[in-house]
Amino acid sequence: MKGLYIHIPFCEYICHYCDFVKSVPKNKDTVDLYLKALVQEIKSYQKHFDSIETIYIGGGTPSMLNLEQLTFILESLQSIHPIEFTIEVNPESYTKEKGLLFKKFGINRISLGVQTFNQKLLKYLNRKHTNDQVFQIINHLKEIGIPQISIDLIYAIPGQTIENLHEDLAIIKALDINHVSCYSLILEERTFFYYQYLKGQFEQMNEDSEAEMYGLVMDELINQGFEHYEISNFAKNQNYSYHNLIYWTLGTYIGVGLGAHGFVDNYRTYNHRSMQKYLVSPQKEKELQDSMTLLQDELIFGLRKISGISVSEIKEKYQVDLFSKYPQLYEKIDLGLLKLEGDRLMLTRNGLFLGNQVFMVFI
Ligand code: SF4
DSSP: OEEEEEEEOBOSSOOTTOOSSOBOOSSHHHHHHHHHHHHHHHHTTGGGGGGOOEEEEEESOGGGSOHHHHHHHHHHTTTOOOSEEEEEEOGGGOOHHHHHHHHHTTOOEEEEEEEOSOHHHHHHHTOOOOHHHHHHHHHHHHHHTOOEEEEEEEEOOTTOOHHHHHHHHHHHHHHTOSEEEEEEOOOOTTSHHHHHHHTTOOOOOOHHHHHHHHHHHHHHHHHTTOEEEETTEEESTTOOOHHHHHHHTTOEEEEESTTOEEEETTEEEEEOSSHHHHHHOSEEEEEEOOHHHHHHHHHHHHHHBTTOEEHHHHHHHHOOOHHHHOTHHHHHHHTTSEEEETTEEEEOHHHHHTHHHHHGGGO
């Protein structure tokens, strides 16, 4: 499969944990200028349009663009006919008109940035929406026939209790959606929380509580009928994120927009993160990946999938006997972090939480 990722680097406000490429734009002109350059960049990949099967508009906050700006981007994509077309939406910037516009241009998957339904924790994260907004949006998306609705959740927020998480998961059940992405709160550099941490005013949740929460997420979502198909992702009725599956299977994807990366013909491409430089020429560099780097990526990304990797396919593709090259894998099996089922090597339940300890083997 081939995917197209489009980055919208603007937000209406900055969440305290976020280290994505984004900023609050000075004015409408700043956004319009960027969108012009973005559409130019999209057009530069025209020869790939026929073969693109997934489009993902992420950010930032794509839904903060106004109708005219959204139309401008969506029109530039009209000659692409993807099987999956996702846009990220923040609840406070959704309107019914935007939903109808998404539908009109073939968007069939909405990824809704909810993070938690607990208003106190939302405020702590510096998120501005209400639960009512989320409920109304989901009703509207269903009403207009957007078939795939995904929610992003965050757990292990300082101050969050296991009961709070139970409540979030109970609401997910009632919403009857078909995809959930659930990540633990990571303390990233250059974020508000990081500066709090440096001043001793931010305390990360301890590992045991975090593991307990991850366990609850897995058990509860599986109970609700979701399939756990990647460390942080759950889908009902095979409504997987095909775009993300491209990343995890080392497929081809084009990345356009500020700070976006891509992977095309064994080259990793990196766009500028500075707006000034991006507006002059989007791409900063591209790097041919040697087979060792590709193998490393294939193993790390592949093991993120619950179905793991095929040892024989790796051997065929890279002429490598996995266990001879990485004998430490035996140790990880003994530690109960990895398991071998037939030809497939995969993380165990413990390994899903401690994946980084396994991935270190390949670095
Ligand atoms: S989490 Fe999303 S909405 Fe919040 S600052 Fe980051 S990109 Fe913007």
